[in-house]
Amino acid sequence: MTLAEMSSTRDPITLFMAGDVMTGRGIDQVLPYPGDPRLYEPYVKDAKDYVVLAEVRNGQIQKPVQCHYIWGDALEVLEQIAPDVRLINLETSITTSHEYWPDKGIHYKMHPKNVSCLKEARIDYCSLANNHLLDWGYPGLTETLDSLKGVNIKISGAGENLQEAEQPAIISVEGKGRVIVFSYGFSSSGIPPSWAAKKDRPGVNLLHSLSARTVRHVKEQIDKIKQAGDIVIASIHWGSNWGYAVPQGHIDFAHRLIDDAGVDIIHGHSSHHARPLEVYKGKLIIYGSGDFINDYEGISGHDEYRDDLVLMYFASIDPISGKLVQLQMIPMQIEKFRLNRASEKDIVWLKDTFNRESKVLGTRIQLSEDNVLTIH
Numbered sequence: 228m229t230l231a232e233m234s235s236t237r238d239p240i241t242l243f244m245a246g247d248v249m250t251g252r253g254i255d256q257v258l259p260y261p262g263d264p265r266l267y268e269p270y271v272k273d274a275k276d277y278v279v280l281a282e283v284r285n286g287q288i289q290k291p292v293q294c295h296y297i298w299g300d301a302l303e304v305l306e307q308i309a310p311d312v313r314l315i316n317l318e319t320s321i322t323t324s325h326e327y328w329p330d331k332g333i334h335y336k337m338h339p340k341n342v343s344c345l346k347e348a349r350i351d352y353c354s355l356a357n358n359h360l361l362d363w364g365y366p367g368l369t370e371t372l373d374s375l376k377g378v379n380i381k382i383s384g385a386g387e388n389l390q391e392a393e394q395p396a397i398i399s400v401e402g403k404g405r406v407i408v409f410s411y412g413f414s415s416s417g418i419p420p421s422w423a424a425k426k427d428r429p430g431v432n433l434l435h436s437l438s439a440r441t442v443r444h445v446k447e448q449i450d451k452i453k454q455a456g457d458i459v460i461a462s463i464h465w466g467s468n469w470g471y472a473v474p475q476g477h478i479d480f481a482h483r484l485i486d487d488a489g490v491d492i493i494h495g496h497s498s499h500h501a502r503p504l505e506v507y508k509g510k511l512i513i514y515g516s517g518d519f520i521n522d523y524e525g526i527s528g529h530d531e532y533r534d535d536l537v538l539m540y541f542a543s544i545d546p547i548s549g550k551l552v553q554l555q556m557i558p559m560q561i562e563k564f565r566l567n568r569a570s571e572k573d574i575v576w577l578k579d580t581f582n583r584e585s586k587v588l589g590t591r592i593q594l595s596e597d598n599v600l601t602i603h
Contacts, residue, residue: 239543239552240403240458243310246496246516246537249359250344251319251335253277253522254297254564257290262338267327280525281564288563294344297520299566301539304557305348308541311400314408315519316464316496317345317353318360321374326364331419334362339374346378352396354462356384356412356431357497361422365429384410384462385424385431392424392432393448404456404546408494409448413437413465416497437480446488453489456546462494466502466515469529471584473503473514478588481505481512491549492542499523500532501577503585506602509550511542524561535561536573538600556592556600574598 252274255262264274271277282288295302305313319335321342327334345353353375361368368385375382381396398406411434412418424430434441445461453459461484465477477495484490485507493512495502502515519537539557544550558569558577569577578600581592591603 237456237546238403240312240400240406240546241308241310241541241543242406242460242492243305243308243313244494244513244516244540244542245315245519246501247318247357247499247518247521248315249318249335249518249521250297250341251337251359253281254520255337255341257288257292257564258294258297258338258341258344259291260338260340261291262323262336263325267334268332277522281522284525285562292564294341295347297344297564297566298348299559300568301559301566302348304539308555310541311403312352312398312406313348313350314352314354314460314462314494315350316357316462316516317355318357320360320363320367320371322363322367322370324363324367324370326366328362328364328419331362333359335359336363336367339370342374342378345380350380351398352381352383352408354384354408354410354464354494354496355382356392356410356418356433356462357464358412358417358419360385360431368429381408383408383432384412385429387429389424389426389430392430395448395452397452404458405454406458406460407449407452408460408462409445410462411445411464413463415466416464418464437476439483442480442483442487445484445490449489458491458544458546458549459489460492460494461490462496464497465495466497468497468499469532470498471502473588477514478505481514482507485510485512491544499529499534500536501538501581503581503588503590504602505585505588505590506551509548511544511551511554513540516540520566521561522564524564533573533576536569536577537561537566538577551602554602558598558600571598574600
């Protein structure tokens with residue numbers, strides 16, 4: 228049977244992907260089990276202050292909220308589309324540790340008893356190679372790993388040693404195939420170099436360059452595990468928080484991962500707002516997914532990027548070729564620490580912004596009658 232014939236007999240695998248889910252700090256304070264609110268930031272010393280900022284902006288939050296609250300209207304969308312696999316970048320330590328990392332301005336943590344909020348959205352996988360996982364030291368890392376394993380959420384990108392940190396997550400989709408997710412981080416996202424996992428030290432799966440040598444290293448890892456019909460995702464934490472420009476180095480690296488390493492999807496994150504995306508040789512590249520859940524409500528300074536507007540990415544992938552069959556992007560707006568359906572006016576703003584910034588990559592976004600953004 229040819230690849231084309233195999234593709235015609237296999238249904239696409241639909242993935243839900245989101246960017247940074249930051250359930251610590253202010254979000255943690257409104258959940259059923261708020262942790263110690265003490266912070267060690269230059270200006271804010273109490274996590275409850277972020278709740279106050281949000282309430283000043285949009286009105287009172289009836290605390291405590293139930294765990295499903297923060298997902299808001301996104302839960303209905305997930306129920307309607309019913310993706311096969313649900314993936315996020317979890318940018319929060321799950322711990323009661325007080326060992327905050329010194330000389331680091333921001334420290335996110337969520338109380339372990341609030342981990343059930345991830346199960347409310349039936350999250351299957353969390354990428355952990357990011358710049359907040361070790362905010363509360365190695366005890367915080369261990370407790371995070373244990374908390375996620377305790378609710379049967381798969382992970383990659385961090386571990387008690389380098390071997391664990393490099394291990395991908397393998398997710399089987401009955402009747403369709405497997406999704407394999409590797410998680411990588413770069414110091415350009417703010418990950419301290421000292422966080423890199425070693426043979427005998429816990430940490431994150433940190434890549435040190437965008438070189439051909441790094442691509443070969445990724446390929447070696449993929450070749451050990453990829454089988455025919457597997458979809459391989461590289462979930463990458465890289466780049467700055469603000470701005471639409473995609474560095475040429477990121478573009479070249481993403482293309483080489485597809486051409487040379489056998490990656491089918493690039494799930495990029497770190498930017499606080501959605502960045503341009505590309506379909507390269509039929510494969511989806513999201514250079515920056517943007518935040519999905521955060522406590523930035525009421526914080527000014529980058530208003531022109533509209534980081535209150537976030538996206539749910541639903542990608543349907545052919546399991547044989549790994550190529551994109553369909554991409555739907557559902558816009559949401561964060562208000563009162565809850566995901567709400569975005570207004571038509573805001574959705575048009577997102578479409579126009581995407582088209583302006585993605586034009587250089589040959590990507591054009593269309594808006595359907597039901598306010599869904601799609602790639603043309």
